[in-house]
Amino acid sequence: MFKHNNSTEIISVGEIDHRLIEERLTLPSTQDSDLLLFELTRNQEYASYLILTQKKTNTQLGNEELQWLNLIISYLSVSLENLYLIRKMSARLEHLASQVPSEDTANDITWFRKLMFELQEKERYRIATDLHDTTMQDLFFLKRKLAALLDKYSDDWQDSEQAKSLLDYIDIINMNLRQSCFELHPYLLQELGLVRTIDKLIELEQTTLPFEIEFRYGGIDAIESCDIEMKRHLFRVFQELINNAKKHSNASKVYFNVSAASGKLTVQYRDDGLGFRSGQDLVREIGGSHIGLEQLKSRILSMRGVFEIKSGQGSGMSFNAAIPLKEGRTA
Structure with missing residues (x-):
């Protein structure tokens, strides 16, 4: 969970009530709760937390489990803090590069600008590739499975219409993902x-x-x-x-x-x-x-x-x- 001023962002895995997560953040650390709260990082811009539900067996965490959990928390804390510092440094360097006092100085740091843009393009390519090779393929598989179920159980007209609307919605998601991939990595260049x-980007955006x-x-x-x-x-x-x-x-x-x-x-x-x-x-x-x-x-x-x-x-x-x-x- 990331908390910035009065806004929060929650990235969750498994079944967990987001409302309970936000409530847990307001409780004193000494108060009992069904959710375990661990602060990862805190800086000028945001604070981050790791929040866990109780074990399904309703038993306490053992010593070995606590050791592993503390190790994971330490790694997460270091990684998030480093990511924050890298982003902050990159933002300051970009600002510095755009505020150069003269044309001669601008030419002196051309190498830096090229490096920054090269890193950006590599990251955009990585994200576009991940979206294409994972999410879009999963959607394709999901659509095939739903279409097979629709063919098998097409007697109920109302259910059939709902299934068709789901297929149409998957197509919309897929189209939006394709556009995002294209904008991230314009391979047509x-x-x-x-x-x-x-022209292709205008065609995609114009609607x-x-x-x-x-x-x-x-x-x-x-x-x-x-x-x-x-x-x-x-x-x-x-x-x-x-x-x-x-x-x-x-x-x-x-x-x-x-x-x-x-x-x-x-x-x-x-x-x-x-x-x-x-x-x-x-x-x-x-x-x-x-x-x-x-x-x-x-x-x-x-x-x-x-x-x-x-x-x-x-x-x-x-x-x-x-x-x-x-x-x-x-x-």
């Missing part, structure tokens, strides 16, 4: 190229977006001659701009253009949303999460590009970037 991959996207491009041969690393950065820039538009812009239309000519690639984004008043608003609204302004700045700077953001209250936002073309193999 190598197979189809940047432009068609962005749920609160605004219309107009995507244009020019100089497609020069765009697709970029190496795969640059294409991946440009795809992530598009993703992050669209995600921020969903969260903050309240726009009805978004324009996105990518073009290449005269050894330079330009990215242009514009929306008709709420906009913002000042640079401070920009940091708060777009940079509120680590995939906002700081990520955009870092990605553009890692490609040795320059960018400009403009906005006004009630007049939407525009983002323009220019990046020197670096041709390379696309596969």
Whole structure:
């Protein structure tokens, strides 16, 4: 269980009442309870706990069981604390990398930005692979089993309709997982190229977006001659701009253009949303999460590009970037 201010997050295994877990946290440590509570970590941002039910035999934990439990708790405490420190350090380093005072300094830490993005892409690939190889395969197996049961016991019309609705719901979950896998690991960049991959993402997103996207491009041969690393950065820039538009812009239309000519690639984004008043608003609204302004700045700077953001209250936002073309193999 993780507790942050007034909110809690519970990750449970087996049968356990979440309401009882939250109640147990409010009880004094000396008060008897059916749940065993162990504090794992406590820091400025959150506290974490391990909570266990009583043994099914209703017997006390033996000495050997307590020793193993204490060992597990110590490992969990160290792991969670290290994870917290690593995330905190990464966030500070990302912030530092995006707040460099000059272009020369920015070039000096290009290696760091590339390392950070490489680690992010590896983790995204790992998560996408796990989802595809485990959860999606489990859903496929579950659907086959339900379909077999539906064929076997199809006499009851009401039960048959309920089973069909379950199959449809599994298809929806599977479709959402496929979209998540694609966004985590845009494998089509190598197979189809940047432009068609962005088209595919728009096709997947358009049904749920609160605004219309107009995507244009020019100089497609020069765009697709970029190496795969640059294409991946440009795809992530598009993703992050669209995600921020969903969260903050309240726009009805978004324009996105990518073009290449005269050894330079330009990215242009514009929306008709709420906009913002000042640079401070920009940091708060777009940079509120680590995939906002700081990520955009870092990605553009890692490609040795320059960018400009403009906005006004009630007049939407525009983002323009220019990046020197670096041709390379696309596969």
